[in-house]
Amino acid sequence: MELKEKLVSSFMAFENTVDVDSSVHDIRIDAMKAFEAQGFPHKKLEAWKYTSLKSILKNDFSVFPKENEALEYKDIKKYFIHDIDAYKIIFVDGKYSSHLSATTHDGIDVCLMSSALTKPKYKVIIDNYFNKIATKDGLSSLNTAFSAEGAYIHIPKNKVVEKPIQIIHFSTGNEAALMLQPRNLIVVDENSHVQIIERHQSLTENPVLTNSVTEIFANKRAIVDYYKIQNDKQSASLIDNTFINQKQESLAKVHTFSFGGKLTRNNLNFYQNGERIDSTMKGITIIGDKQHVDHNTLVHHIEPNCESHQDYKGIFDANSTGVFNGKVVVEKEAQKTNAFQANNNILVSDKATINTKPQLEIFADDVRCTHGCTIGQLDESAMFYLRSRGIPEKEARGLLMFAFSNNVLDSVKIPEIKSRITKLIAQKLGVNIGFDL
Amino acid sequence: MLKINNLHASVEDKPILRGINLDVKPGEVHAIMGPNGSGKSTLASVIAGKEEYEVEDGEIILDGEDLEELSAEERAHKGIFLSFQYPVEIPGVSVTNFMKTAINETRKAKGLEDMPANQMLKLIREKAELLEIDRKFLSRSLNEGFSGGEKKRNEIFQMAMLGPKLAILDETDSGLDIDALRIVANGVNKLKSKDNAVVVITHYQRLLDHIVPDFVHVLYNGRIVKSGTAELAHELEAKGYDWIKEEVNA
Incomplete structure (x- = not known):
């Protein structure tokens, strides 16, 4: 059975395991319909021209993993940023691992999506924020349909969260092939600061496909500092769909470090709903044989006096392929926008490929938008020096x-x-x- | 120390050096002069091991060892230093980190441990002082945005740090004002000893007023066509190169 059919037919069983009366129920049903209509993205779609999921989707992925094996912290410590005091939300084969985690409800909520989706005390936040900015494309819809677990972070106003929050998804190879669909919701209220580190880590050679959706809301003057560490095994692939909605004077920064994995697709979207917003996205990609990393970014400048900064560097060796597709939309009302985009690449090998495409859609007349991309080799005169x-x-x-x-x-x-x-x-x-x- | 016999070299099949002979002994300063395009910089690059140049014939011997098979880094480890005419800008690597890497890689090649940090700092401070280099300068990216004079001073700073056996200064005087020229020349003179040697490649006499050569050679059309003492440099300054060309072509 094809993966799409398998997912569609599993959906009923899945819905029975979660609360059918919850308000999220209808969202899931609609999302399933959207996925059914669109299916997985294919190369005929402009946004997927250079990235093919075909070979990955051939795996017979388990959608509902069996009970996971317990992991010992000492064995996986190296995947944590372990030399800092941090909150931790850790999942093993898609299931929450309480003994590896360090959550809190002390003034802030750093906990689980499964609780947030079911407990009444989170209802207001869920009603206001859940699935409000995730797009309705096939992959995000698929995630929404199966959304049950992930990180739930709510920082009420005027809180500077000193300790970073680490979200790590491990897969143990308990299944011959595993598909994971974590769903994260992060709401940062007025004047609050938060730092988040996210990582997906397979521990065996069994294929893993992660289709993750993260919705982030940076409200007035909030500061969100987000780090994605992508250094997974050659058998693991990741589709990361991240949506960030910013209110006035907020600052959101996402660093993406892509060093591993078979296929990595980062769909990173910023929406600027307010004035004097700063959106920054930076990335370093260093990959080698048979690895593929695709950065697909969007900054939507909706209101005036905002800035965006994009700086992606890539080093491609052997048979690796890279894609950078950076879209910047400046609406008519978004005067005095300052948008900067740079994508610089080094091809170490003759066999490596990079497709880079800046895409600017500017409807305002008083803006500063710069973009540039370079593809080169190492400078031989510098080498001799x-x-x-x-x-x-x-x-x-x-x-x-x-x-x-x-x-x-x-x-x-x-x-x-x-x-x-x-x-x-x-x-x-x-x-x-x-x-x- | 350095012996070059009948050296022929070409780049992209174009012959540039056509039979160079040169003998440099410890403690000596040699100047190589000549008109533009005579092969001066090529000679410097070939000695330092630049791969784009093909050695067609002849040999370069350093302390009895043929350098032909040695890479640029191996030649550096053996004590060859080239001060570049156009030092390359390397954004993202500070002068200090560059020097630390260069020194420790050279030590590693000799089977030595990394230089202890305090010793390294002391050495950097001492040599920076010699070249009148500001501390702030050392944390800047290598050559990035440096003025012509700063780049050359930085080259001689690197020479001071590495303490080479044979230093080749390729047009080190170009782009220098008189103060920078004095600082650079003073640095080179302080580093000179009876055990090392310097080859100064220059178009003009003025650097040779400060770094006084024992021998002066004139390179023309890929050959050394005339050799003499410091006096020859003065003669060239006064009369230009035309008489040399006429002599050769006669």
């Missing part, structure tokens, strides 16, 4: 690539993340960076 100082070829290459991607880290505010990412980059490039940053 480094080598003539005694730095061997491999290290010189690594140092240049490191320097190329490095400045994206300037905006990373958590030192532990910065040093972790620095190490991952060095590891990925096979160099020993013999100095501190």
Whole structure:
């Protein structure tokens, strides 16, 4: 049976396991219809021209995993940013793991979507925010239809959350092939600050496909700092659908570090509903053989005096492929918009490919929008310069690539993340960076 | 120390060096002069091991060892240093980090441990002072946005840090004002000893007023056509290169 049919027919069984009386019930039903009508995206769709899910969808994915195996913290510690005090929301094969997690209800809610969807005390937030900005495309709809578990974070107004929140999804290989559909909702009220780290990690070679949806609401003057660490196994693929709705003077920043996985598609969407909003998205992609990373971004400038900054760097080796499709829409009312977009790439191998496409739709006349993309090789004269100082070829290459991607880290505010990412980059490039940053 | 015998080199099948012979002994300063396009920079790059140049014939011997099979980094490890005519800008790597990497990679090649951090700092401070380089300058990205003079001073700073056996200064005087020229020349002179040697490649006499050569060679059409003492440089300054060309073509 094809995966689509399997999902459609599983839906009834799924609905019976969750609360049919909840207000989310109708949303799920509608979403299922939307998925049924659209199915999975295919290459004929403009937005999916360079990314094919075909071979991945051939796997016979389990949609409802069996009971998971317990994981010991010591065995998976390395996937955490473990040298900082943090809240943790940890899932194993799609199920919440209480012994690995550290949630809270102390002034803020850092807990589970499954509770939020069922308990009355969360009803107002769910009614106001759940599925309000996720798009109705096939994949997001599929996630909405099966939405049951994930992270639920609500920061009421005037709270600066000191500890970052780590959301990690592990898969144990308990199933021959597993499909996960985490659903996250993050609501940050007026003047509040939050820092979030998200990671998806497979622990075996069994295929995993994650189709995740995250809705983030940054209300007035809120600051949201979000880090996505994508360094999964070659057998794991991720479709990350993230939607961020911003109110006036809010600041939302998303860093995406894509170093691993078979196929990674990041659909990152910002909607600016207010004035003096700042949206920043930065990415470093370093991939090698048979890996594919696709950044599909949207910034929707709806109101005046807002800014957006995009800076994506990519290093592509061997048979890897990269896609960058950055869309910036500036509505007629959004005067004085300042939108910046850059996508710079290095192709290390002749076999690597990058498709980069800036897409600007500007309806206002008093705006500043700049964009630029470059694709190049390493500068041979720089290589000779480094080598003539005694730095061997491999290290010189690594140092240049490191320097190329490095400045994206300037905006990373958590030192532990910065040093972790620095190490991952060095590891990925096979160099020993013999100095501190 | 450096012995070049009958060196022929080409780039993209175009012959540039057509039989160079040069013998540099420890403690000596050699100047290589010549008109534009005579092959001066090519000679410097070939000695340093730039791969775009094909050595067709002849040999470059450093302390009895043929360099032919050695990569640029291996030559650096053996003590060859090239001060670039056009130092390359490397955004994202600070001067300090670049030097730390270069020194520790060289030490690694010699089977030594990394230089202890405090020793490294001391060395950096000492050499920065010698070249009158500001501390802030060291945390800037390598050569990025540096003025012509800053780039050259930074080259000699790197030379001071690495302490090479054989330093080749390729047009180090170009783009320098008189103060920078004095600082750079002073740095080179302080680094000179009876154990190392310097090859100064220049178009003009003025650097040679500060770094006084033991020998001056004139390179023309890929060959050394005349050699002499410091006196020859003065003669070239006064008379230009035309008489040399006439002599050669006669």
